[in-house]
Amino acid sequence: MIREGLVAMLTQYLDINIVGTCCDGQNAIDTVAHLNPNVILMDIKMGKVNGFEATREIMTNFPGIKVIMLTIYEDSESIRLALQAGASGYMLKQASREKLVEAIRLVQKGEIVIDSTLLNQLVIDYTRLSQGTAHNSHNSNVTDECNDLTPRESEVARFLAQGLTNKEISVRTHLAVDTVKTHLRSIYRKMGVKNRSHAITKIMRFRNFNH
Numbered sequence: 209m210i211r212e213g214l215v216a217m218l219t220q221y222l223d224i225n226i227v228g229t230c231c232d233g234q235n236a237i238d239t240v241a242h243l244n245p246n247v248i249l250m251d252i253k254m255g256k257v258n259g260f261e262a263t264r265e266i267m268t269n270f271p272g273i274k275v276i277m278l279t280i281y282e283d284s285e286s287i288r289l290a291l292q293a294g295a296s297g298y299m300l301k302q303a304s305r306e307k308l309v310e311a312i313r314l315v316q317k318g319e320i321v322i323d324s325t326l327l328n329q330l331v332i333d334y335t336r337l338s339q340g341t342a343h344n345s346h347n348s349n350v351t352d353e354c355n356d357l358t359p360r361e362s363e364v365a366r367f368l369a370q371g372l373t374n375k376e377i378s379v380r381t382h383l384a385v386d387t388v389k390t391h392l393r394s395i396y397r398k399m400g401v402k403n404r405s406h407a408i409t410k411i412m413r414f415r416n417f418n419h
Contacts, residue, residue: 247315263293276297276312276321277297296315298321
């Protein structure tokens with residue numbers, strides 16, 4: 209029923225072409241080569257193969273395909289697992305059609321998209337789990353993704369992942385706001401991202417939440 213509703217909704221957009229639907233994760237794995245989609249909308253809880261496993265398998269064999277998790281699960285662990293499996297997006301089923309269509313278009317362009325209603329909780333959970341190491345910038349996993357960040361950039365990136373604003377980062381680091389902005393531009397460039405949301409998501413993708 210949900211699949212039929214999605215198809216009916218998405219076919220209204222001229223720039224979106226529905227190439228097929230699948231009943232579960234294994235079906236998606238088995239048919240992706242034949243369907244050759246640019247973007248896949250993937251649920252998490254399915255039959256024998258869940259969405260995480262299906263996404264991981266598809267991304268291993270077809271790395272050019274973009275996967276958006278479309279689910280009811282709002283917990284940070286599910287988001288982390290989806291991103292680690294290779295998903296480019298994580299959207300809730302109750303998202304508006306406008307937000308879903310925008311997400312499809314953005315991931316097709318290479319963006320990483322997380323439902324805006326989940327970002328705050330994601331940052332809160334990250335901050336809570338980072339408290340034990342927040343005093344030591346060398347423990348930040350940001351440098352695992354980008355080894356050429358300077359010590360100051362690593363510090364700024366850690367505060368960024370904790371959800372701090374530019375002004376708050378300025379206070380914590382004793383830097384001028386304009387200097388913080390300069391560091392952020394350098395961080396975005398080195399990490400290959402375009403904005404705060406993309407940077408936080410990329411940090412989350414490689415962050416080990418299990419201390």
